[in-house]
Amino acid sequence: MAGLFRRTMDYLYLACVVVGTTALVLISAVIPYAVFTRYVLNSAASWPEPLAILLTIVLTFIGAAAAYRLNLHMNVAYFANKLPPAGRRLLDLLVQLLMAVIALFMIIWGERLVEVTWHNTIADFPFLSVGITYLPIPIGGFCLLLFIIERIFLGLPPDPITHGSEAPSFD
Template identity: 80%
Template sequence: MAQIYRRTMDYLYTACVVVGGIALVLISAVIPYAVFTRYVLNSAASWPEPLAVLLTIVVTFIGAAAAYRLNLHMSVSYFANKLPAGPRRLLEILVQLLMGAVAVFMIVWGESLVEVTWENSIGDFPFLSVGVTYLPIPVGGVCLLLFVIERIFLGVPPDPIPHSDAVSID
């Protein structure tokens, strides 16, 4: 069962990375287009900035869940690493429980935000519901919660990229 859950989390992680990566690439294309139309054509397009903001929401919530899974986020662990093994393990569990609480907050209040804004539309994208643009919040919360559960019961997943901490001088 643990192997199935870990493999499923690997697939979820890959999906989060792909979605976040696509959003980041699109942001990187949209912003230069906005600069080009504003300063070269002297006729600014109205849609690139709101689209970049919407894509930033995707990168922030979906991409952050992926970064959390492999400890690629910022963390201050100096004092925690100085603790003996027993208290350090308790602190790690406390941190995971707090991250789980953050994930539940994102799910509950993000879903509420999606529901409240579902009927509203965006001025530059009238075909797009505001609620759809906020969907990455509860979706990212679900991904984060699943990654927290994985860490609590299975530990930190292995890094898919092999690293060598040793520096060899030839």
């Protein structure tokens, strides 16, 4: 059962990375287009900036869940590293439980935000519901919660990036 859950989290992590990376690539394409139309064509397009903001929401909430899974987020562990091993394990459990509270907050209040704004539209994209644009908040919270559950019961997943002597040499 643990192996199946770990593999499922691997696939969820991969999906989060693909979604976040796609959003980042699209942001990187849309912003130069906006600059080009504004300063070269002297006729600014209205849609690139709101689209970049929407993609940033996707990148932030979905990408953050993926980063959290592999412990790639910014953290300060100086004082935690000074604790004995039992104290570190207890502190890590406390951190995971506090992060679970944040994930539940994202799920519950994000879902309410989606529900309240579902019938509103965005001026630049009248076909797009505002609620859809907020969907990355509860989805990211749900992914984050699953990654926290994985970390509590199975520990950190193996690092997919090779380190040390296993790393390829480019000499």
